[in-house]
Amino acid sequence: MNTATATPDVAPSLSPRALLKKLQADFPVFRDSQPLAIGIDKQLLARLPDIERKTLRVALGIHTNSLRYxxxxxxxxxxxxxDGNSADEVTDAHRAHALEAIRERLKKEADKRRAEKEAAAAEHAAAEAERQRTEKMGQLLAKFGRNS
Incomplete structure (x- = not known):
């Protein structure tokens, strides 16, 4: 006799990313990165009572901090x-916050690319200096090494 119970739609042990994928599959508002209503977490907990609050909060954070959103x-x-129904108005402060977050993210990415480029240039310069040193040592060895 099988005593296993049916698994709920949302397993409590889902990772935040797995939960986010499920939310994107189940709700067009997530899939289309539409602005979420304030308190959407409460709506989700009411519909999906088996999800862990902490996992939900992390999944929502990943979603709402994505560049697309x-x-x-x-x-x-x-x-x-x-359900895709209009809920609240997006305030100017929230739009400004989104714009600032985008600017910060793009600046951070540009700084990272610049640092990587500088590191690659420094590595190339060090390799070139080592090549020249080795070449010079070879020349000196060729010039003075045979008379020993």
Whole structure:
């Protein structure tokens, strides 16, 4: 006799990324990165009571900090609930926050690329200096090494 119980739609042990993938599959508002209604976490917990709050909060953080979501938020005027219905207005402060987050992220990425480029240039310069040193040592050895 099989005593296993049926697994719920959302296993409590889902990782935040796996939960986010499920939310994107189940709710167009997540899939389309539409601005989420304030309190969407409460709506989700009501519909999916088996999910862990902490996992949900992390998944929502990943989603709302994604560049795609921030770009949508920057221009949005309305937030949406899980069913895609208009919920709240997106405030100027929230649009400004999204714009600032985008700017910071792009600056950070540009700084990282610049640092990588500088590191590669320094590595190339060091390799070139080592090549020249080895070449010079070879020349000196050729010139003075045979008379020993």
């Amino acid at each position: 921030l770009k949508v938020m920057e221009k949005a005027t309305v937030r949406f609930d899980l």
